[in-house]
Amino acid sequence: MVFSFSATPDFDFITQFARHIQATLHAGVLEMPEQLGQGYIRKLAFGPDFKITLHHYLLREELVINRKASELGNELITVFFYNNEQPLGIAYDDNSQVLFSRHDDSEAAIQVTSNDLSSTIRFPAHQYIHYVVVAIKPARLKELLAVSNPNSVLQTITGSGNSFLFFERMAAETSLLLQKITAVDMTDNLSSFYVQNKVQELLYLVFHKLSLRESAAHQPINSADADRLLHIRKAILRELSVPPVLRELAQRAAMSETKLKQLFKQTFGATIYTYYQQARMAEAAFLLKHGRHSVAQVGYELGFSNLSHFSRLFEKHYGQNPKKFSAS
Known part of the structure; x- marks a missing residue:
């Protein structure tokens, strides 16, 4: 199954995906139809400029998500958390695929990207998928971070019109937070408030690490560059001797x-x-x-x-x- 979309700031993934598979949304939750598999996708919005989408499912066939670049520049920051035990494939070129597997996926399991980069993610069939997407606009993130003297990485991410891609490793603390968010009882009246606080804690862990990186002049990146970098990384990891x-x-x-x-x-x-x-x-x-x-x-x-x-x-x-x- 292939689902393609353009990463515009106002795009609503869960609504469009529900239409694609001819399913119905109930209170922000998409239950996977039995003929496709089992599990759900859930969306929570903390305002028009800050939302989270939780993916937790097992499908009968491979799912390919094609994220096409927005032509609007950095109008939306997307943070992907891949918390899967099984390999998944990600590429920035439709003609290639780089697998994240056992010994390297934790090192690049968190991806922070502008919405002007294209990507292709391949989720394997018959395996549980756990991944979380946080979408936030630069101004809202800058307000949340409230950093008086940000390094070049944070300046790039929260600035205007920058193309960027950053990878971070999945630490145990981050993985535990993701599990807590996924396990929340959403029938509780304060569940949305709880999740919002946990998501902000999640963002703190990611951007704290990024804030410690060396402050250097940012080099613009495009989808072709990103794809080549993943292949170079894979080549390095392929033969560690x-x-x-x-x-x-x-x-x-x-x-x-x-x-x-x-x-x-x-x-x-x-x-x-x-x-x-x-x-x-x-x-x-x-x-x-x-x-x-x-x-x-x-x-x-x-x-x-x-x-x-x-x-x-x-x-x-x-x-x-x-x-x-x-x-x-």
């Missing part, structure tokens, strides 16, 4: 080395090599905890010829050496 070579990545991305370095750090919050090392250590932690691998096996599998160097680097990231971490 081999350090990335900037020249080769730049050629693959059809970008200059300078542009790739700038856009990658801007989008993911770390340099290419730092991002690689963080992912490498996260994979090491996973293998030590769940893979029943020895420290030596993990080190060699991730390309370390010197196990002492591996241990020092791991301890720097996790506060314990690999042996203690594995046993804890």
Whole structure:
């Protein structure tokens, strides 16, 4: 099933999607028809410039959501929270697909974007989908944040006419908040008030992290750039035993080395090599905890010829050496 829409500020996803699948809305809730699957989509509005949509369903067929760019510039900020255990695909080009899977989805599970970027999201069939979308206009977000001296990231997001894409990792605290929001009893008279407060707490966690990023001149980004960045990220994560070579990545991305370095750090919050090392250590932690691998096996599998160097680097990231971490 394919659903396409243009990301204009006044677009109402749940209403248009209900028409697309020929279903009926009841008090802001769309129950999935039995022939399509089970679950629901729920919308809550906290005014004309601030709303949240909760997606919680299992479908009998793959769902592809094509979000077409608005031509109005940054008139709406969209924050996506992908809280799925199973892989999902996201792309900024109709002809490509990048999967978020086990060892990398938590690192890019939160996406903050302007509404002038196109995207394609593929949700797999026969698997529960949990994702939340917060849509807020720049002026309302700026009022909520009330930052007296914002860094360049917050200035870009709350400013006018900027094209941007930022990814953040899904921390445990954020995941727990999403679970609380999804589990709210909406028959309670104060449920909307409760959810609004929790959503603002959710936004605090995201924008607090973004506020700590290095303040640097913002580089404009378009859908083609965004798609190339996802493919570069995927290439880095595909073979964690081999350090990335900037020249080769730049050629693959059809970008200059300078542009790739700038856009990658801007989008993911770390340099290419730092991002690689963080992912490498996260994979090491996973293998030590769940893979029943020895420290030596993990080190060699991730390309370390010197196990002492591996241990020092791991301890720097996790506060314990690999042996203690594995046993804890």
